[in-house]
Amino acid sequence: MKTQLVTRATGAPLNRIDGVQKVTGAAKYAYEYPVEGVTYVFPVQSAIAKGRVVSIDASAARALPGVIAVLSHENAPRLAPLDDAELAVFQADAIAYHGQFVAAVVAEMSEIARQAASLVVVHYEEQPHDVELRADRGDLYKPQSIALGYYQTDTFDGNVEAALTSASVSLDHVYTTPPYHNNPLEPHATTAIWSDEGVTLYDANQGAHSVRDAVATAFSLPPERVRVIARYVGGGFGSKIFAHPHVILAVMAAQAAGRPVKLALTRQQMFALVGYRTPTIQRMRLGAESSGRLTAIAHDVVEQTSTIQEVAEQAAVPSRMMYAAPNRRTTHRLARLDVPVPTWMRAPGECPGMFALESAMDELAIACGLDPIELRIRNEPAVDLESGRPFSSRGLVACLRQGAQRFGWAPRDPRPRARRDGPWLIGTGVAASTYPANQLPATALVQVDHVGNYQVRIDATDIGTGAWTVLTQIAADALEVPPERVQLEIGDSSLPKAGLAGGSAGTASWGWAIVNAASALRARLHKEYGGNVPAEGLSAGGAFETNPEAQQFSMHAFGAQFAEVRVHVTTGEVRVPRLLGVFAAGRIINPKMARSQLLGGMTMGLSMALHEASVLDPRFGDFVNHDFAEYHIATNADVGTIDVTWIDEEDLHVNPMGAKGVGEIGIVGTAAAIANAVYHATGIHVRDLPITLDKLLP
Numbered sequence: 001m002k003t004q005l006v007t008r009a010t011g012a013p014l015n016r017i018d019g020v021q022k023v024t025g026a027a028k029y030a031y032e033y034p035v036e037g038v039t040y041v042f043p044v045q046s047a048i049a050k051g052r053v054v055s056i057d058a059s060a061a062r063a064l065p066g067v068i069a070v071l072s073h074e075n076a077p078r079l080a081p082l083d084d085a086e087l088a089v090f091q092a093d094a095i096a097y098h099g100q101f102v103a104a105v106v107a108e109m110s111e112i113a114r115q116a117a118s119l120v121v122v123h124y125e126e127q128p129h130d131v132e133l134r135a136d137r138g139d140l141y142k143p144q145s146i147a148l149g150y151y152q153t154d155t156f157d158g159n160v161e162a163a164l165t166s167a168s169v170s171l172d173h174v175y176t177t178p179p180y181h182n183n184p185l186e187p188h189a190t191t192a193i194w195s196d197e198g199v200t201l202y203d204a205n206q207g208a209h210s211v212r213d214a215v216a217t218a219f220s221l222p223p224e225r226v227r228v229i230a231r232y233v234g235g236g237f238g239s240k241i242f243a244h245p246h247v248i249l250a251v252m253a254a255q256a257a258g259r260p261v262k263l264a265l266t267r268q269q270m271f272a273l274v275g276y277r278t279p280t281i282q283r284m285r286l287g288a289e290s291s292g293r294l295t296a297i298a299h300d301v302v303e304q305t306s307t308i309q310e311v312a313e314q315a316a317v318p319s320r321m322m323y324a325a326p327n328r329r330t331t332h333r334l335a336r337l338d339v340p341v342p343t344w345m346r347a348p349g350e351c352p353g354m355f356a357l358e359s360a361m362d363e364l365a366i367a368c369g370l371d372p373i374e375l376r377i378r379n380e381p382a383v384d385l386e387s388g389r390p391f392s393s394r395g396l397v398a399c400l401r402q403g404a405q406r407f408g409w410a411p412r413d414p415r416p417r418a419r420r421d422g423p424w425l426i427g428t429g430v431a432a433s434t435y436p437a438n439q440l441p442a443t444a445l446v447q448v449d450h451v452g453n454y455q456v457r458i459d460a461t462d463i464g465t466g467a468w469t470v471l472t473q474i475a476a477d478a479l480e481v482p483p484e485r486v487q488l489e490i491g492d493s494s495l496p497k498a499g500l501a502g503g504s505a506g507t508a509s510w511g512w513a514i515v516n517a518a519s520a521l522r523a524r525l526h527k528e529y530g531g532n533v534p535a536e537g538l539s540a541g542g543a544f545e546t547n548p549e550a551q552q553f554s555m556h557a558f559g560a561q562f563a564e565v566r567v568h569v570t571t572g573e574v575r576v577p578r579l580l581g582v583f584a585a586g587r588i589i590n591p592k593m594a595r596s597q598l599l600g601g602m603t604m605g606l607s608m609a610l611h612e613a614s615v616l617d618p619r620f621g622d623f624v625n626h627d628f629a630e631y632h633i634a635t636n637a638d639v640g641t642i643d644v645t646w647i648d649e650e651d652l653h654v655n656p657m658g659a660k661g662v663g664e665i666g667i668v669g670t671a672a673a674i675a676n677a678v679y680h681a682t683g684i685h686v687r688d689l690p691i692t693l694d695k696l697l698p
């Protein structure tokens with residue numbers, strides 16, 4: 001049942017409830033909980049990409065004062081089989097990727113553990129590895145499904161080849177994106193404490209319940225004997241969605257040491273152990289009438305996965321629903337390589353996929369002699385052609401129009417190299433954004449005491465997004481009380497189960513469960529107690545299962561991104577003085593938090609356009625630029641003005657709050673808008689990210 005929410009607290013720019021705790025250091029992260037008798041674990045990583053461990057000499061490490069244990073496949077406890085083979089820490093001598101755990105030292109101090117780890121001598125039997133992704137590999141395969149079964153691998157509609165052949169205007173280009181590493185500010189960290197009841201983890205993750213389940217399975221424990229606490233998390237961007245091997249290692253080490261253990265991965269270790277976005281090779285073919293009306297879209301994607309765990313990113317999925325092309329084809333093929341296991345990273349699928357589609361749309365506009373905004377408007381579909389369903393709301397055209405006005409697009413001379421300021425060529429570009437309005441099952445419990453204070457309990461996770469604040473606002477409105485009367489408890493697997501902080505689904509899913517719990521509580525209070533809270537207080541639970549309207553409507557957020565760039569004629573240096581993002585993401589629960597999310601997404605998109613790229617060395621199979629000195633992320637000096645705004649949109653088909661997610665859409669389209677602006681400035685189409693100086697020099 002869906003009842004519309006009263007809107008008093010929601011919609012207001014409340015400050016972060018956890019803001020003071022964060023800036024004063026009172027908000028504890030996973031590594032920071034003081035634990036009696038704690039020890040520290042430091043891993044030893046494989047120096048080869050493929051082969052096996054022949055022997056391990058840990059004598060020097062064991063001799064170091066303060067060393068408690070050295071673990072490896074030779075002495076580690078046996079784990080139960082797991083769906084995720086990446087988590088089978090020390091279960092065999094086989095090496096599947098460079099950087100895999102081969103041993104670990106537990107010691108009284110972290111420095112001792114680290115030094116001892118450097119003294120462990122590992123002998124390998126090395127086998128030739130294969131880490132090179134190419135579209136012409138003969139062993140590319142079609143995964144069963146993509147995005148963990150969320151989507152079909154391939155889709156075909158109409159006759160793409162015939163439509164491309166007979167199109168008045170057509171293009172056929174390959175766009176490539178490199179691997180990206182998620183790099184949250186807080187490294188992945190776990191504190192593991194065993195007791196008679198089971199094991200408690202303070203862990204940096206995007207969903208305590210899912211980490212709990214992974215640990216319970218691995219150690220053959222009933223889930224209720226594993227408790228995972230993640231009250232404050234310093235970013236994740238997808239790399240903290242799934243448990244990674246360090247979580248298992250921490251629990252195993254604490255068991256072996258018979259004492260609590262802390263483990264925080266170093267930044268360098270994170271480049272092998274907690275996932276990254278697959279590189280993509282995307283062939284994009286578009287066919288159109290001379291009016292610019294699309295007749296065909298073909299989007300064929302090649303990606304990589306590891307040998308031990310399949311991850312299939314849904315990069316071609318946005319090409320299925322963005323535009324009104326009657327003939328469409330999307331495919332995904334994977335190369336299984338001896339590489340670290342990829343994972344999801346902010347807007348998996350849409351982020352790299354829309355770089356290709358939106359760059360190609362710009363090239364099509366040029367080929368048709370049309371303004372790129374006009375081209376997109378001409379290809380606005382009446383319904384989602386893939387599912388045949390109407391959109392619950394679709395604000396793309398409104399975003400493009402409002403953005404054009406706000407950005408000052410109108411007097412634009414479309415010719416490249418037409419604007420110049422001294423040695424700087426100036427260009428502007430536009431691209432569309434989209435991200436699905438996802439929802440995941442959630443449960444919540446609401447409790448009221450006799451003085452009218454409410455407690456809301458749900459295992460949601462705030463990874464820095466503002467969940468503490470927006471869920472309090474939603475609860476306040478659902479209970480029709482001021483937010484000060486609501487006390488929220490989140491980030492703990494002992495709370496009612498809820499889905500991940502992922503897929504931009506958090507607010508929509510957790511919020512709906514809270515709304516249902518609140519209305520159950522209010523109904524109980526009125527029916528059973530005549531509106532008077534009993535002395536012992538009262539509680540009620542609520543759940544969100546699925547949105548019945550998800551079968552009737554196609555539900556997505558949309559946006560339009562505009563960029564102005566300056567490219568230096570002599571050096572090829574690219575500056576981005578101005579970005580504008582206009583979004584249609586349903587009702588905005590908290591403008592301050594939403595703006596931060598969108599601003600962060602766009603900054604990450606700028607970083608993707610110009611800086612970020614993980615470089616895999618084919619000789620050794622490892623990512624060589626594995627720290628912030630060499631993996632470049634946009635800094636303040638790289639970012640000019642970023643203007644973030646949104647159109648008024650309240651979509652009650654999506655949920656009672658009328659809100660779509662804002663966590664991921666901000667990164668979608670930014671890189672294409674910048675690449676399109678770079679073309680406008682220079683006349684050079686850079687189809688291979690990042691846009692570095694060398695690609696712009698003759």
Ligand code: MOS
Pocket residue numbers: 206236237238239241344345346347348501502503504664
């Ligand atoms: Mo996002 S990649 O679903 O954290």
